[in-house]
Amino acid sequence: MFLDDRKRRILQAIIDDYIDTAEPIGSRSIARKHELGLSSATIRNEMADLEEMGYLEQPHTSAGRIPSDKGYRFYVDQLMKMTELSTEEIISIRNAMEVRINELSQLIRQASMIMSKITRYTSLAVPPQLKKSTLKAVQVVPIEPDKVLVIVVINAGVVRNNMVKIPKEVSPDYLINVSNVLNEKLSGHTLEQLNLPFIIKEVESSVGACSELLGPILNSVVECIKQVDNAEVITDGATNIFNYPEFRDLIKAREFLNVLDEKDIICKLLANNYDKKGINILIGNEHGLEEIKECTLITTTYSMGDIVVGSIGIIGPTRMEYSKVISSMNYIRKKINQEINKLIDEKFE
Amino acid sequence: MFLDDRKRRILQAIIDDYIDTAEPIGSRSIARKHELGLSSATIRNEMADLEEMGYLEQPHTSAGRIPSDKGYRFYVDQLMKMTELSTEEIISIRNAMEVRINELSQLIRQASMIMSKITRYTSLAVPPQLKKSTLKAVQVVPIEPDKVLVIVVINAGVVRNNMVKIPKEVSPDYLINVSNVLNEKLSGHTLEQLNLPFIIKEVESSVGACSELLGPILNSVVECIKQVDNAEVITDGATNIFNYPEFRDLIKAREFLNVLDEKDIICKLLANNYDKKGINILIGNEHGLEEIKECTLITTTYSMGDIVVGSIGIIGPTRMEYSKVISSMNYIRKKINQEINKLIDEKFE
DNA sequence: ATTAGCACTCGACTCGAAGGAGTGCTAACA
DNA sequence: TGTTAGCACTCCTTCGAGTCGAGTGCTAAT
Incomplete structure (x- = not known):
């Protein structure tokens, strides 16, 4: 060797x-x-x-x-000799990622976009998986006489809500009471820790059972938490492959694009590296997927605080500008982490 | 003739x-x-x-x-002789669209997905544009001592929110007061009617100016309203074109896929037919877009109540199974309208 | 160990011939 | 007058032969 x-x-x-x-x-x-x-x-x-x-x-x-x-x-x-990013590239990455962003997933969308633009390959990303984040607050707010809005607040400005119809009018005080109990029971736990059936019982006993009312509200809370992790996959620059002669063959181009459409495959590929540090490179057959055995996949993770919450990557021909991709990805990753933490500070310092 | x-x-x-x-x-x-x-x-x-x-x-x-x-x-x-949908097709459309859906845009996503699956062409859609819907309620809710959540509720279960940091702690009563004034001034108006700068002044004078606090809150309201219409475009089944021999030419396939990536072009194509009733067919050069002059675009609109709020369509080779596409689209459109109205009833009967 | 030289291989390209689907035209027919 | 059979012609497609050239492996000389 x-x-x-x-x-x-x-x-x-x-x-x-x-x-x-x-x-x-x-x-x-x-x-x-x-x-x-x-x-x-x-x-x-x-x-x-x-x-x-x-x-x-x-x-x-x-x-x-x-x-x-x-x-x-x-x-x-x-x-391989590492290349440095040009100043123009650095500037365009900054411009893309320092825009006023509200939602965490929007930030990842931007990151994915700029990465495919700079590398000219196809970028992949999964928005933050927040199972490991803690629930910050729960609120139940009256909107109309017979409708309440259930609001669940997680880290970093992530908020989910769910409108629910209640069978009879209730006093604001009752709702405040419910909110308080829910807050007490739920906040501070990570989403995956939450033992919801158990909590529902506890809340019922605390508030004084009136399940006719509580039922729909608790259901809504569960619904909100479920919504947090929609395992969506983002891809950008899929048509970039047409720039590379190895895909001038229609069948190969098609196969490649078809794989990109298989959201769960992409998801698995990106989830592969959660435990690994730094940048992860899978060349050709190393990922074991027949359909894209002539592709290289380069991925990395991003974190909220110390916890890995998501992953981004690029995919392109094995004949890839490795050093360029790696340096862009390093920089973009750093930027994502920075911006996530900015978001957390702003919304929950 | x-x-x-x-x-x-x-x-x-x-x-x-x-x-x-x-x-x-x-x-x-x-x-x-x-x-x-x-x-x-x-x-x-x-x-x-x-x-x-x-x-x-x-x-x-x-x-x-x-x-x-x-x-x-x-x-x-x-x-052309119209074809009827097969019962299997009808069932799979129903299955796709009658799932428990919370967000309006999710409904359209499903519709687009099933449409490309049934027709085997590429589907396009814009989620509901809600400029013409009325604002139902505004709420400002305390989350932490120095953070409040601004919530804007529009029709049909559409809710937007924005977390905002406030410079000093305020009493819940103050927030309730602000909420009430905002509600009074804003609710009932369509989003496009809202003259925001003017309203901001009015609210300030009503609440008793304390712009240090009010400023961020009002900004958040504006932000929420902006968020309502992110003019996103959904496409599904883009790689279906590879099934059609007219796109066996790599250059044509590429051109087609590139057009699909131009979100604003697609948006314009779909927005074209807002005033027209029923199903709209643009054959070949009729839409005047050089890059897809060998494609036919079939679109239709969907409505909330009487107001057209969005549009879906399919695009494929001019050599298209017109009757099949038209009958699927008719049915899917009907389903969308039904489901939208169900949503409205549930959340705001 | 390195290099010059040479025969050999094999894909890419070009060219022409053969094949075949389909046309337009003409003339015959009802 | 409308319809049809027949036929010459067109032009795309396919296939094979021939040529070209880049690159190799091997051998022998340095």
Whole structure:
């Protein structure tokens, strides 16, 4: 598994060129373009070695070489030089993400958008999953004589509500009482901790059972909590794949776009990395999905405080500008975390 | 512009067949498949006439004929036989749309989804535009000592809220007072009628100016109202176009998908028909958009009470199963209107 | 160990011939 | 006069042969 310095330099040259041109790379063009001080014949021999070791592949006998998944993996882990974002790129990321944003999911939408724009690949994202966040407050507010609005407030400005019709008019005091009890029982717990059936009983006994009224209200609370995590998936720049010659084949383009439409597959791919730190790279077949085995998926997570709440990523051909994508993603991730925390501070410092 | 009965029958046969096969239709195949009691030579002559009149086109001299936009238009207006939905289709539409739905826009999302599934074309939709709906209630609710939640309630269970930090603690009574004044000034007006700057002044004078507090609250109200109409566009089944041979050309497929990504174009296309009754059909170049001049757009509107609030449609090749699409759309539209009114009744009878 | 040289491979492209679907026209027919 | 059979013609599509060129692997010389 050890590659001497010369092999590494040649492999790097081949992958860099292939990422650039999407054409199989021949020994002569490497000898010409890169100042390695070697003849094409020597390079040819080295390339044959690299192929035998599994880092390169040959589409057919008389063609140049292209990197294999293993080649890309080695490139990403050891060879690749990181690029810096240009100032224009940094500015456009800031502009996209520092707009006045109210809803957390809106922030992720923006992040996804700008990421596909900058990388020119397809971006994926799941909005924050808030199961692990704590419930801040519950309120029951009268709206019309026979309608009340149930409001559930979670972290970071996330609010859900549900209108509910009640069978008979109740006094504001009664509602305040209900609100207080609900607050006491519910707030401070994470959403996934909440043992709702148990709580319902407790509340009933505290308020003095009048389930005719309480029933619909408690149902609404449950409904609100359910609404918090609609496991939606965001994609942007799906048609970017048409820019890449490896998808000039209609069948491949179609397969790719079809996978993007399978929200649950994307969801799983993005959820994969919740426990891992930093940026996660799945090259080619590493994710094991037949339909996109010629794609690379690069993902990362974002957090609220210390808790990972969601994930964003990009998907594109294995021949991808890895370093560009990684540096954009690092920056965008940092920005997301910043902005989330700003939101929390503002709304609940 | 008059077509005798025989020409009509031949035109109909050609268009029916072409919709079926996507291949230019020759005189012989018409003579064989349809029992018109005519020889291919006669049909050939009629076809030459129909071409000269503009109803048919010939891709090249020795090919069969295909319908022109004008041909499709005549077909849609006069020849087409309506098909009924199958019971399975009706059931699957019902299943999709009668699920417990809370948010109005969710209903439209479902409708769009089922429409693309049944027609196998691409569906488009704009969620309800509520500018014309009336504001029902405004409430300001304390959440934490220095935070209040501003809630704006519109029709049909649509609620928007905004958390706002206030500079110093205020008494619940003060908030109730503010709520009452806001309610009095705002409720009952349609959103587009609201002259917000003027109202802000009025409220300030009523409550007794304390703009340090009122400012953020009023801003929040404005923010909520703005949020009501996010002119989002929903599309479903975009990759369905890959099923149609006219899009086997990569460039065309790409162009089509790119247009779908241009949310404002789609929005305009859908907004086009707000004043028209029933189902609206734009064939080929009739919509004047170069990029999708080989597509037909079929749209209709849906209403809340008597007021048109949104629009849904499908887009696909001009060679489209018009009758199928029209009958599905009629049914789905009816369902949307029903469900909207159910929602209104439930939440604000 | 490196390199020059050379025969060989194989995809991409071009060209032309063959095949076939469909037409328009003419002449015959009812 | 309207309909039909027949036929020459057009033009797309398909297929195979031939050519070109980039690139390889191997051998022998340095």
